[in-house]
Amino acid sequence: MSKQAPKDVLNRRGFLGAAGLLAAGAALPIGKAKAEAAAQPDPAITEVHDFNKLLGDGVDRRPYGMPSKYEKHVVRRDVGWLTASAESSVNFTPLHELDGIITPSGLCFERHHSGVAEINPADHRLMINGLVEKPLVFTMEDIKRMPRVNRIYFLECAANSGMEWRGAQLNGCQFTHGMVHNVMYTGVPLKVLLDEAGLKPNVKWLMLEGADAAGLNRSLPIDKALNDVLIAFAMNGEALRPEQGYPLRAVIPGWQGNMWVKWLRRIEAGDMPWQTREETSKYTDLMPDGRARKHTFVMDAKSVVTNPSPQAPLKHKGRNVLSGFAWSGRGTIKRVDVSIDGGRNWGTARLDGPILDKSLTRFYVDFDWNGQEMMIQSRAIDDTGYVQPSKPELRKIRGVNSIYHNNGIQTWLVRANGETENVEIS
Ligand SMILES: Nc1nc2c(c(=O)[nH]1)N[C@H]1C(S)=C(S)[C@@H](COP(=O)(O)O)O[C@H]1N2
Numbered sequence: 001m002s003k004q005a006p007k008d009v010l011n012r013r014g015f016l017g018a019a020g021l022l023a024a025g026a027a028l029p030i031g032k033a034k035a036e037a038a039a040q041p042d043p044a045i046t047e048v049h050d051f052n053k054l055l056g057d058g059v060d061r062r063p064y065g066m067p068s069k070y071e072k073h074v075v076r077r078d079v080g081w082l083t084a085s086a087e088s089s090v091n092f093t094p095l096h097e098l099d100g101i102i103t104p105s106g107l108c109f110e111r112h113h114s115g116v117a118e119i120n121p122a123d124h125r126l127m128i129n130g131l132v133e134k135p136l137v138f139t140m141e142d143i144k145r146m147p148r149v150n151r152i153y154f155l156e157c158a159a160n161s162g163m164e165w166r167g168a169q170l171n172g173c174q175f176t177h178g179m180v181h182n183v184m185y186t187g188v189p190l191k192v193l194l195d196e197a198g199l200k201p202n203v204k205w206l207m208l209e210g211a212d213a214a215g216l217n218r219s220l221p222i223d224k225a226l227n228d229v230l231i232a233f234a235m236n237g238e239a240l241r242p243e244q245g246y247p248l249r250a251v252i253p254g255w256q257g258n259m260w261v262k263w264l265r266r267i268e269a270g271d272m273p274w275q276t277r278e279e280t281s282k283y284t285d286l287m288p289d290g291r292a293r294k295h296t297f298v299m300d301a302k303s304v305v306t307n308p309s310p311q312a313p314l315k316h317k318g319r320n321v322l323s324g325f326a327w328s329g330r331g332t333i334k335r336v337d338v339s340i341d342g343g344r345n346w347g348t349a350r351l352d353g354p355i356l357d358k359s360l361t362r363f364y365v366d367f368d369w370n371g372q373e374m375m376i377q378s379r380a381i382d383d384t385g386y387v388q389p390s391k392p393e394l395r396k397i398r399g400v401n402s403i404y405h406n407n408g409i410q411t412w413l414v415r416a417n418g419e420t421e422n423v424e425i426s
């Protein structure tokens, strides 16, 4: 996200005053879903389908399966005005179309600085050099003969929600929060590779470098490198997708996506950070006094309600399911609070599915909707006790000069007709 949009093309929604809050400030009527609100037979459905009289496609028609043709709308989307070219750009995960915690590989947002590198794995090499006893060059086959592990982690671009610093802008959680994905990686712990090369005693930092035209490179503290970093060749059970760094990428759990170097070709050991473009003028946080914070690697706890949201309005009164994701770069999600009155009253959401370290966590609130206007918010709390801040709280410290690391609480205004909008409460 190196480019900021010119102000005049921003779809600014501004701030909603406190008067805009719904009058009947009430907690969610959790667990009161009425039986009669459940699915009723629809008298309009009288047409007789004859699928049972026709043969379906044979097994030779889909050597690699794709979603149903009725799911064509479930796609990554970009924001046309955001970047000048598609090669140095981003598209967004359709969070409102997902369930559970795993992002399907084909829906994982993409962020490239110079487009997708198309690499033949037979030609690919990973070099480890610098302050090591024995510089090494690995082929892909070498790497696949090393002990490997499987881990589920979220990857969040530091610029996720970066367009929302000065007020509500983009109308959809896909665009406000969709620079995140969560997949299972298979890879070799970086420590295993480093032990093979033998680190010199004075090594404090590594530099990771990609084989794309950007040659994207980042410095990584050695403690993190030896702790939980993976060099992954698979996601969701199959080879990485080209756009996710095929054949090899770095997995830096809980830390900003920019450090997860794709098309990884070289790791250099050193005793100081390299101060690359990506960790100085970019991917650092500009504070109100004009100075930039150094090395803000961790992605703090965050959450978003994905349903309802602007792209997924409420359609029915009575029984409904509110749902969303919460995550923390510091550990696991302990609790998610949900408010329907703009943060005056809070209830506790139900977490369901695996609650994993540095992974998206799924939450639900089963509730009855009587057609009242709602200001929906969610607030994540992680196992360090960190509580996701409101946007005013965040701005008190960070100001509005930042692009990166915006983990403020999102507000959706649900109107009486169910339509939902990105708003902010001042
Ligand atoms: N080599 C290389 N690695 C890269 C990038 C890149 O442009 N080139 N983009 C980075 C950024 S900014 C992010 S947010 C993540 C995005 O990973 P994804 O495309 O799998 O979502 O990859 C990172 N790794």
Ligand SMILES: [Mo]
Pocket: 001, 111, 156, 157, 158, 159, 257, 258
């Ligand atoms: Mo990023």
